[in-house]
Amino acid sequence: MSALLRLDGLEAGYGDMTAIRGVSLEVRQGEIVALIGSNGAGKTTTLRAICGLLPLRRGTVELDGRRISGLRSAAVVAGGIAHVPEGRQLFPTMTVLENLELGARSTESRRRRGETLERVFALFPLLAERRGQLAGTLSGGEQQMTAIGRALMARPRLLMLDEPSLGLAPVTVSSIFANLAAINRDGVTILLVEQNVLRALRLSHRAYVLENGTIALEGASQRLLVDEGIKRAYFGR
Amino acid sequence: MDPTLVLQGVLSGLLFGGVYSLMAVGLTLIFGVMRVVNFAHGDMMVWGMYLALLLSTRAGLDPYLAFVACAAALFALGLAVQRGLVDRIVDAPHEMQILLMLGVALVLENLALVAFGPEPARVRSALSTATVWLGPVFVDVARLVTFAVAVVLTLALYLFLFRTDVGRTVRAAADNTYGALVIGTDVRRVYAVAFGVGAACVGAAGALVSPILPFQPATGLSLSVASFNIVIIGGMGSLLGAFIGGLLVSVAESLGAVFLKPSLKELFSFSLLIVILLFRPAGLFGKRL
Ligand SMILES: Nc1ncnc2c1ncn2[C@@H]1O[C@H](COP(=O)(O)OP(=O)(O)OP(=O)(O)O)[C@@H](O)[C@H]1O
Numbered sequence A: 001m002s003a004l005l006r007l008d009g010l011e012a013g014y015g016d017m018t019a020i021r022g023v024s025l026e027v028r029q030g031e032i033v034a035l036i037g038s039n040g041a042g043k044t045t046t047l048r049a050i051c052g053l054l055p056l057r058r059g060t061v062e063l064d065g066r067r068i069s070g071l072r073s074a075a076v077v078a079g080g081i082a083h084v085p086e087g088r089q090l091f092p093t094m095t096v097l098e099n100l101e102l103g104a105r106s107t108e109s110r111r112r113r114g115e116t117l118e119r120v121f122a123l124f125p126l127l128a129e130r131r132g133q134l135a136g137t138l139s140g141g142e143q144q145m146t147a148i149g150r151a152l153m154a155r156p157r158l159l160m161l162d163e164p165s166l167g168l169a170p171v172t173v174s175s176i177f178a179n180l181a182a183i184n185r186d187g188v189t190i191l192l193v194e195q196n197v198l199r200a201l202r203l204s205h206r207a208y209v210l211e212n213g214t215i216a217l218e219g220a221s222q223r224l225l226v227d228e229g230i231k232r233a234y235f236g237r
Numbered sequence B: 001m002d003p004t005l006v007l008q009g010v011l012s013g014l015l016f017g018g019v020y021s022l023m024a025v026g027l028t029l030i031f032g033v034m035r036v037v038n039f040a041h042g043d044m045m046v047w048g049m050y051l052a053l054l055l056s057t058r059a060g061l062d063p064y065l066a067f068v069a070c071a072a073a074l075f076a077l078g079l080a081v082q083r084g085l086v087d088r089i090v091d092a093p094h095e096m097q098i099l100l101m102l103g104v105a106l107v108l109e110n111l112a113l114v115a116f117g118p119e120p121a122r123v124r125s126a127l128s129t130a131t132v133w134l135g136p137v138f139v140d141v142a143r144l145v146t147f148a149v150a151v152v153l154t155l156a157l158y159l160f161l162f163r164t165d166v167g168r169t170v171r172a173a174a175d176n177t178y179g180a181l182v183i184g185t186d187v188r189r190v191y192a193v194a195f196g197v198g199a200a201c202v203g204a205a206g207a208l209v210s211p212i213l214p215f216q217p218a219t220g221l222s223l224s225v226a227s228f229n230i231v232i233i234g235g236m237g238s239l240l241g242a243f244i245g246g247l248l249v250s251v252a253e254s255l256g257a258v259f260l261k262p263s264l265k266e267l268f269s270f271s272l273l274i275v276i277l278l279f280r281p282a283g284l285f286g287k288r289l
């Protein structure tokens, strides 16, 4: 299996502060890869560095062997990476339908907008019911679905999600994780940032553990699930 | 007080208000998308007026046709100002933005002074002298046409923002700039479009008002102040607020001229501002504060 996304020695930060240093990781075509770590470890920074929302100080990002580091976010999205950001970042005074349609930006995704929209509604039937409602008035779970749907409208090859479970009830998290599995079965590769380590490891094939801005551990999720260090650090034992 | 006079004041204020609305809608669009206050707004409007004057005297074009060209020219000016200057300070502190925009205002006003001199000017239109009687009150046909075209242009802007993909993208960037960036919007391009369209609105407003309002380079300042007044009354960033606010302020000014004297007309519109802010600190349709 070839790498769809490859990070090599990423370094990025804010002002004088370095948030991530020497981050290298790889996501292969068809995989679900989890990126876990505690508060402030640098998970969000890593995702923002990948999609051109934060300038890189060092290192390269490759998508399908093509270097995308240094490109602006518009070019990265057009290249096939869609991002469901921390806090969802919807357009609160616009309708669900408008939020979704705005996700289709490239010429190709705009041309196939109707068709993709039907797939998104099939995945999240609730969004079809709520299509005329303003996004700011949705519940947290519905907002998360809208954010994921909006990202899918770009017809990405790689979907990156930043803590989709944040602030949601356990049943809602379960249904969203089931949706992620379905999206992956449809052929979309996923890079998932989570603090809900147990769920993330159960869903993913492989995982990386980020600590203080560097990769501390990596491996098959099945193996990390039984790793003593992980158990102690994240499952409170 | 003669009720006919009051009715006359309300009507002529309302008709003049269409231009105020269009001008304020342009300002609120620029502010809503970029969070930058265009202190050069009134001076851009004055340039719209002088362009209408030039097209009338040199090419014999009636301002009620020339407004299209004026809007296009101001669109280009807005685009240039955004790309060349504003783009560098979008994320800068407010005091830096204010200084830059005041600088643009000064440059535009003084360029007009150099080019056209300080004397008041007025553009002639074929409709200038026509009036019609509506029951007990009369209306200038020019005011009627100015109002109608301004309202149609405001509606066109509304359709652009709510019914086209580019317009929706502009609204998205106004709603959540970071969110727009995340989904791959070229936000710089959206800013350029918003500034250009905002300037085009005020350019068209300038041309449309040029047959009924005498102007000179210094008029820009009072128009800017009127625009801010309207946008604050309507609620910063609210299109509907700018539209309604434009009509309200214009009627208030018109009544001020009837009850007091023309030079005190602003007394009424600023009193309106104070009263509205007392009861609705975010303006009539403002949500944020
Ligand atoms: N905009 C910012 N300005 C300055 N420092 C920041 C900014 N964003 C993040 N940081 C800092 O960078 C470091 C990494 O933050 P980051 O948001 O990437 O962590 P995270 O792993 O996503 O954490 P969380 O799980 O809490 O979301 C932290 O120390 C944080 O304080």
Ligand SMILES: [Mg+2]
Binding pocket: A043, A044, A045, A086, A162
């Ligand atoms: Mg984070």
